[in-house]
Amino acid sequence: LRHFLSVEHLSRSLLEDMLDTAASFVDVGGRAIKKVPLLRGKTVVNLFFESSTRTRSTFELAAKRLSADVLNLDISKSATSKGETLLDTLRNLEAMAADMFVVRHQDSGAPFFIANEVTPGVAVINAGDGRHAHPTQAMLDMYTIRHYKGGFDGLRVAIVGDVLHSRVARSQIHALNILGAEEVRLIGPRTLLPVAAESLGVTVFNDMAQGLRDVDVVIMLRLQKERMDSAFLPSEAEFFRLYGLNNEKLRHAKPDAIVMHPGPINRGVEIASEVADGPRSVILNQVTFGIAVRMAVMSMAISGQESSQNPEQGEDH
Numbered sequence: 001l002r003h004f005l006s007v008e009h010l011s012r013s014l015l016e017d018m019l020d021t022a023a024s025f026v027d028v029g030g031r032a033i034k035k036v037p038l039l040r041g042k043t044v045v046n047l048f049f050e051s052s053t054r055t056r057s058t059f060e061l062a063a064k065r066l067s068a069d070v071l072n073l074d075i076s077k078s079a080t081s082k083g084e085t086l087l088d089t090l091r092n093l094e095a096m097a098a099d100m101f102v103v104r105h106q107d108s109g110a111p112f113f114i115a116n117e118v119t120p121g122v123a124v125i126n127a128g129d130g131r132h133a134h135p136t137q138a139m140l141d142m143y144t145i146r147h148y149k150g151g152f153d154g155l156r157v158a159i160v161g162d163v164l165h166s167r168v169a170r171s172q173i174h175a176l177n178i179l180g181a182e183e184v185r186l187i188g189p190r191t192l193l194p195v196a197a198e199s200l201g202v203t204v205f206n207d208m209a210q211g212l213r214d215v216d217v218v219i220m221l222r223l224q225k226e227r228m229d230s231a232f233l234p235s236e237a238e239f240f241r242l243y244g245l246n247n248e249k250l251r252h253a254k255p256d257a258i259v260m261h262p263g264p265i266n267r268g269v270e271i272a273s274e275v276a277d278g279p280r281s282v283i284l285n286q287v288t289f290g291i292a293v294r295m296a297v298m299s300m301a302i303s304g305q306e307s308s309q310n311p312e313q314g315e316d317h
């Protein structure tokens with residue numbers, strides 16, 4: 001691994017390696033370990049062109065626990081507001097000896113563009129691009145599922161709500177299929193599901209009771225209004241009535257089903273507080289595991305870059 005831009009096209013063994021590496025950073029209490037020297041002397045730059053609470057903070061914590069120096073560029077106060085181009089911003093940050101860019105951008109494909117432009121040896125991690133991909137979120141979700149369910153064989157996973165605008169769902173679908181989940185279900189109104197969704201290797205349901213029947217994992221998604229045309233905004237009350245997860249609808253899933261959500265949650269829109277704060281919710285555990293998973297991604301990318309600079313030192317994925 002040299003960059004981590006999407007999970008699509010990666011091998012099962014690489015994804016498993018990532019999960020195993022993350023597990024090596026987690027202590028028995030499930031919290032990430034304090035500090036290891038794997039990125040000592042490296043500089044990680046967080047480049048977030050879109051807002052974030054979880055991803056940005058856990059990338060910062062992960063980089064610090066790997067002993068890297070971390071620079072959080074405040075885009076709203078950076079020289080991009082004076083007309084500096086993305087490329088010129090990058091060149092200047094590279095001149096400060098950045099070794100890794102963690103990029104969130106509202107445009108699909110922006111981290112791929114940056115990965116093509118950076119100096120060899122500099123790694124780029126996609127922290128969410130447009131509605132395209134959010135690969136580290138998908139991997140921390142896979143880590144959470146493996147932690148609670150022991151693996152993916154025979155597992156039925158339902159992804160519920162606004163799949164159409166969700167970069168998280170797209171990455172989760174690829175990761176679940178690569179890791180061998182039995183069935184990935186998408187549940188939502190036709191207007192919020194991708195056209196020809198079945199071609200992604202999923203089964204589609206428009207009814208919650210049918211779609212949730214006997215699933216092991218329920219992943220709820222937020223209505224991503226920032227990516228919707230205002231003329232087509234659904235009514236929150238109607239959406240909650242039909243697709244909001246409450247204890248009554250959760251009864252259709254297996255009795256030991258876990259409930260996940262990438263966050264931020266909108267209580268009373270896609271999920272009721274009784275479920276979000278209930279005994280089957282692992283939503284905050286996902287956040288905790290995110291630190292270890294991002295430590296794994298960053299350490300694997302830096303070691304991949306080092307191998308590619310010194311090919312005799314090891315294999316590059």
Ligand code: CP
Pocket residue numbers: 051052053054055056128137262263264
């Ligand atoms: N799940 C997620 O990406 O959350 P943030 O937008 O807070 O980073």
